[in-house]
Structure formats: C-alpha cells, structure tokens
Amino acid sequence: MSSLSRRMLIAGAGSAAAGLATGIVASPAPAHDPGEIPPGPSTITPSDTRYPDAQLRGYNKRFVGTPEAVRIVGSTDHVIQAVREAVRAGKRIGVRSGGHCLEGLVDDPAVKVVIDFTEMRDIAFDPARNAFTIEPGATLGQIYRTLYYGWGVTIPGGVCPAVGAGGHIVGGGVGPLSRQFGLVADLLCAVEVVVVDAARNVKAIVATNNPADPNYDLWWAHTGGGGGNFGVVTKFWLRQPGVRSSVPTQLLPKAPGGYLVGRAIWNWPDMTAAMFRQLCANFGAWHEQNSAPGSPGAALYASLIAPRFEAGRILVSGQIDPGVSSQVALLDSFLAAVGANVGPQPLVVKTPVQPWLNPTISIPDTAVSLGITGPPRSKTKGGLLKKRYTDQQIDVAYHHLTRADYSHKASVFTLASYGGQINALASGATATAHRGSIMLGSVFSAWDVPADDQRHLDWTRAFYRDIYASTGGVPAPNDINEGTYINWPDVDLADPAFNSSGFSAQELYYGANLPRLRRIKARYDPYGVFQHTLSIRP
Ligand SMILES: Cc1cc2nc3c(=O)[nH]c(=O)nc-3n(C[C@H](O)[C@H](O)[C@H](O)COP(=O)(O)OP(=O)(O)OC[C@H]3O[C@@H](n4cnc5c(N)ncnc54)[C@H](O)[C@@H]3O)c2cc1C
Numbered sequence: 088m089s090s091l092s093r094r095m096l097i098a099g100a101g102s103a104a105a106g107l108a109t110g111i112v113a114s115p116a117p118a119h120d121p122g123e124i125p126p127g128p129s130t131i132t133p134s135d136t137r138y139p140d141a142q143l144r145g146y147n148k149r150f151v152g153t154p155e156a157v158r159i160v161g162s163t164d165h166v167i168q169a170v171r172e173a174v175r176a177g178k179r180i181g182v183r184s185g186g187h188c189l190e191g192l193v194d195d196p197a198v199k200v201v202i203d204f205t206e207m208r209d210i211a212f213d214p215a216r217n218a219f220t221i222e223p224g225a226t227l228g229q230i231y232r233t234l235y236y237g238w239g240v241t242i243p244g245g246v247c248p249a250v251g252a253g254g255h256i257v258g259g260g261v262g263p264l265s266r267q268f269g270l271v272a273d274l275l276c277a278v279e280v281v282v283v284d285a286a287r288n289v290k291a292i293v294a295t296n297n298p299a300d301p302n303y304d305l306w307w308a309h310t311g312g313g314g315g316n317f318g319v320v321t322k323f324w325l326r327q328p329g330v331r332s333s334v335p336t337q338l339l340p341k342a343p344g345g346y347l348v349g350r351a352i353w354n355w356p357d358m359t360a361a362m363f364r365q366l367c368a369n370f371g372a373w374h375e376q377n378s379a380p381g382s383p384g385a386a387l388y389a390s391l392i393a394p395r396f397e398a399g400r401i402l403v404s405g406q407i408d409p410g411v412s413s414q415v416a417l418l419d420s421f422l423a424a425v426g427a428n429v430g431p432q433p434l435v436v437k438t439p440v441q442p443w444l445n446p447t448i449s450i451p452d453t454a455v456s457l458g459i460t461g462p463p464r465s466k467t468k469g470g471l472l473k474k475r476y477t478d479q480q481i482d483v484a485y486h487h488l489t490r491a492d493y494s495h496k497a498s499v500f501t502l503a504s505y506g507g508q509i510n511a512l513a514s515g516a517t518a519t520a521h522r523g524s525i526m527l528g529s530v531f532s533a534w535d536v537p538a539d540d541q542r543h544l545d546w547t548r549a550f551y552r553d554i555y556a557s558t559g560g561v562p563a564p565n566d567i568n569e570g571t572y573i574n575w576p577d578v579d580l581a582d583p584a585f586n587s588s589g590f591s592a593q594e595l596y597y598g599a600n601l602p603r604l605r606r607i608k609a610r611y612d613p614y615g616v617f618q619h620t621l622s623i624r625p
Pocket residue numbers: 146181182183184185186187188189192193204223244245246247249250251252253254255257258259260261262313314315316318319320321452453574575619
C-alpha cells in the first residue's frame with residue numbers, strides 16, 4: 088500500500104467494507120466538511136507548479152489536455168467526491184490510470200476535470216472475496232512484480248510495463264500469456280465502479296460475476312467494454328475462472344519458470360515482394376494451425392515486426408517458457424516454419440535463458456526502441472484476424488513499407504499472436520465479442536515533433552485504407568476480419584472519411600455485444616456523464 092493510500096484509507100474504510108457486504112455502497116456522508124478539505128490528497132489546478140506533471144502524464148504527446156483541475160485520488164471516497172463535484176459544476180470528466188491511451192480520449196479539450204489514479208495502485212490478496220485486488224493506477228510492471236514475488240503467480244497482460252490496470256483490464260488486456268490463460272478481463276470476478284444514477288446520486292457499486300448479483304451486467308460490461316464508458320473503476324478483483332481453491336497461489340496463473348525468446352532476422356535489402364508474401368503467409372499459416380484453445384502451440388507467443396525498409400531488418404520472434412522442454416521444441420519448429428521457402432536464410436538468435444520477471448518488466452518502450460527519443464507522438468491502427476491476410480493485402484503492406492516517397496524508421500507493420508485460450512469463451516460470455524481471431528495486425532508510426540504529424544498520419548492512414556480496401560478501409564467483419572480491439576482506439580473509425588464500411592466504430596469494437604453494452608450504458612450512466620470520442624452511446 089502506498090503511503091498516500093494508507094493515509095487516506097481511514098476515510099474510505101467504512102463504506103468500502105459496507106460495499107463488500109451488500110454489493111452497493113450508498114454515497115457516503117463525507118467524514119469532513121467538503122468545503123474545507125479537498126476530495127483527494129491533491130487538487131492540482133493550472134496555477135500549481137505541479138500542473139505540467141499532472142497534465143503531461145499521457146503517453147501519446149500528440150494530445151495534451153487543458154483540464155481546470157486534476158484530482159489525484161487516494162480512495163473510493165475521493166473518487167465519489169470528485170465525481171459529485173464535477174457533475175454539480177457541469178464539468179466533463181476524464182479518467183486517467185496509466186496514461187497509455189493511444190488516442191486523446193482523456194487529453195481532450197472538452198475534459199475539464201481529470202480523475203487521476205497515479206497514487207492509487209495497491210495490489211493485494213483479499214481473503215473475503217478469495218481473489219487478488221488491483222487498483223487502477225497500478226502499472227503492469229508493478230503487478231507482475233508484486234504477484235510474482237508475493238505468490239509466484241501472474242496475469243496474462245500486455246508487454247508494456249508502464250501500461251495502467253485501469254484502462255488495460257476494462258478494455259481486455261492481451262499479452263504473451265493470453266494464448267494460455269485468456270485476456271486479463273477473462274479473470275475479472277468483481278469490480279468496484281463509481282457511477283452516477285438516475286437520481287444523480289454518485290455511488291460506488293461492487294459488481295460481481297455471480298449471475299444472481301443485481302449488478303451482474305455492470306461486471307459484464309467491464310470485461311472488455313472499454314474504459315471511460317460506464318463510470319470510474321476504483322478496484323478490480325481477479326481470479327482464474329473455474330479454480331476451486333482458497334490458496335492464493337492457485338488462484339491466478341503460475342508465472343512462467345523462465346524467459347526464452349528466439350528471433351529470426353531478415354535484412355530488408357534481401358527481401359523481395361514475393362519473399363515478404365511468403366514470410367507473412369508462413370507466419371499466418373502457423374497461427375491458423377496452432378491457435379486452438381488448449382493446443383500445444385498456444386504455449387508460444389509470436390510477433391512479426393516489419394518496420395519501413397530503411398530500418399534495415401524484419402524481425403520474427405517467438406517467446407516460450409524454457410523450463411518446459413516441449414515448448415523449446417515448439418519454438419524451434421515455429422522458427423523453421425516461418426522461414427520455410429522465404430529464400431534468404433534468416434539470422435536466428437536465441438536469447439540466453441533468463442528468469443522470467445526481469446526481462447518481462449524491462450522491455451523497452453516500442454517507440455524508443457525504434458529510435459524515437461520521445462516522449463513519442465504516435466498513431467496506431469489495428470485489426471483482428473481470423474486467418475492470414477491475402478497475398479494481395481501483403482503486397483499492399485510491402486508497397487507501403489518500401490515506397491520511395493516516404494521515409495521513416497519508426498513506421499511499422501506488425502502481426503502478433505492472438506487466439507488460444509482467448510477463444511475458449513463464447514462471444515457473449517463477456518463483453519469481449521471477438522473470440523475467433525488468431526492474430527492482431529497493426530500499422531503504427533511514432534515520431535518526435537509536431538511538424539511531422541501530418542506526414543506520418545498520412546502514411547499510417549493510407550497503409551490501413553489500402554490493406555482494408557475491399558472492406559471500406561477498416562477491418563469490417565468478413566471471413567478474414569473480426570473487427571478490432573478497443574484497447575487500440577482509433578478515432579478515424581468514427582469518421583466517414585476513413586470508414587465507408589457501413590459498420591460503426593462501436594460495431595467494429597464490440598460486434599454482437601454492442602446492443603447489450605448500450606442497454607448497460609443507459610442503465611448505469613443515464614446522463615452520459617462518462618463519455619469520449621469513441622464511447623458507447625445509449
Ligand atoms: C506503448 C503501449 C504499449 C501497449 N501494449 C499493449 C499490450 O501489450 N497489450 C494490450 O492489450 N494493450 C496494450 N496497449 C494498450 C493499452 O492496453 C491501452 O491503451 C489501455 O487502455 C491503457 O490503459 P491506461 O490505464 O494506461 O491508460 P489511460 O490513458 O489512463 O486510460 C485509457 C482509457 O481507459 C479509461 N480509464 C482509465 N482508467 C480508468 C478507470 N479507473 N475507470 C474507468 N475508465 C478508466 C480512460 O478514460 C481512457 O479512456 C499498449 C499501449 C501503449 C501506449
């Protein structure tokens with residue numbers, strides 16, 4: 088527990104305990120005069136010397152908000168009070184946890200009050216719910232470390248250690264262990280959310296995965312419904328579904344016994360369009376054959392990273408647990424399969440076997456590793472794939488990666504593993520509708536200075552438009568595409584200039600689950616207090 092949380096716990100303890108018992112916490116009477124004591128330890132306004140730190144917490148420096156106040160919260164009561172005051176004053180609220188939103192959903196000029204979880208980051212075991220609790224401000228790196236040293240367990244979260252739990256879990260959360268254990272959101276068994284009800288009461292609700300819970304739908308909405316839609320999450324409870332034990336070390340996936348990455352590296356100058364087509368086809372075919380839930384191949388997580396040709400090299404990586412001998416054989420056969428018939432032999436490099444934690448939490452920021460000094464400005468566009476791209480789509484990718492009228496080392500096309508245990512659930516079991524995909528495709532660019540914005544946005548948009556030319560410029564559902572992933576928000580999807588598919592952005596993100604999410608939005612946020620450019624509308 089941070090010292091801040093400890094100091095502020097006393098005020099929040101009563102109502103939180105009541106919430107655990109009853110499921111619903113009525114708006115608590117403040118233990119102090121709200122006129123005298125600010126709702127959080129800090130309310131930072133533009134005249135405060137700390138304002139730039141609070142203002143610039145977002146990862147993507149293309150977006151910098153200008154809120155009238157940043158409320159640094161330390162307890163659920165602080166959140167209730169901050170929301171109540173913002174609602175009374177008619178101020179639009181933004182919620183920030185790890186600050187890794189890819190778009191300006193929080194750093195929006197319309198947002199006047201940011202509720203910031205940077206100091207609310209506890210990770211603990213809760214015997215009352217027989218589950219692990221995580222506060223939204225905890226970063227993935229902290230979570231991996233605390234769960235590992237505390238209990239030898241982990242969650243199947245993303246690769247960037249600085250991503251925050253707040254946005255990551257609500258949007259799904261996918262990473263190297265997801266093919267074995269599902270999305271992080273698949274482990275969510277309860278969530279505490281501050282909402283504004285029809286009587287304009289601001290209250291915290293603990294919603295659980297018990298179908299008899301009157302707030303079951305609110306839990307469901309937080310298993311992939313995306314951040315900033317229904318209320319402010321103040322706590323997550325996680326437990327692996329189906330596990331019957333009260334021993335904490337058995338309630339989440341066991342952390343891998345080690346870390347081994349094998350890489351196959353090709354030099355761009357050796358790579359013709361036909362070779363690139365073969366390489367991507369091999370990568371896709373391997374995933375088509377090795378992504379069924381529970382299949383041996385699901386133990387391997389892979390990525391294909393093809394930056395623009397001036398970056399010099401194309402990299403295919405596979406990651407496994409080296410403590411399991413069958414996984415070592417799997418890595419070797421994967422590397423052989425992706426290289427088959429490509430032409431030039433790749434340089435194959437295996438990292439020395441390492442313990443799992445340190446390399447996992449030391450992965451450098453992608454933009455920085457591509458040579459951006461940062462803090463980066465960036466644009467990411469993604470799509471979920473039920474099978475490999477067609478040869479024609481890969482030729483489009485090759486064209487944009489090699490065309491002579493554009494040059495930038497940090498503009499990249501990627502394919503990454505999906506599927507496995509993620510696809511063990513039915514589409515409607517949680518808010519994450521996409522349960523048939525085997526890969527995530529993306530195109531992104533990162534750069535340093537505002538003067539370069541248009542150049543890189545144009546390249547990224549043209550690449551995406553052309554690769555999805557037959558489906559309205561976006562991954563509209565068909566036999567290959569399954570929409571896209573809400574944790575990779577892309578405001579272009581809501582713009583008819585970039586999306587002529589006939590599918591709305593929300594349909595691409597939520598598929599068949601959208602109508603239910605809309606009903607939940609109407610019930611729990613009837614006044615639309617929580618909204619952003621891509622938010623669910625009732
Ligand atoms: C460099 C980088 C690497 C990434 N790698 C991965 C990866 O490997 N796997 C993956 O799945 N994703 C990845 N992502 C995407 C990431 O999961 C999402 O951007 C996620 O939403 C970030 O959460 P956050 O709390 O850090 O961001 P924030 O900017 O704080 O929030 C993101 C969204 O969630 C909302 N939100 C935040 N906190 C709360 C809360 N407490 N209650 C309600 N709403 C809230 C915000 O309002 C906003 O709409 C990556 C992103 C970046 C920038």
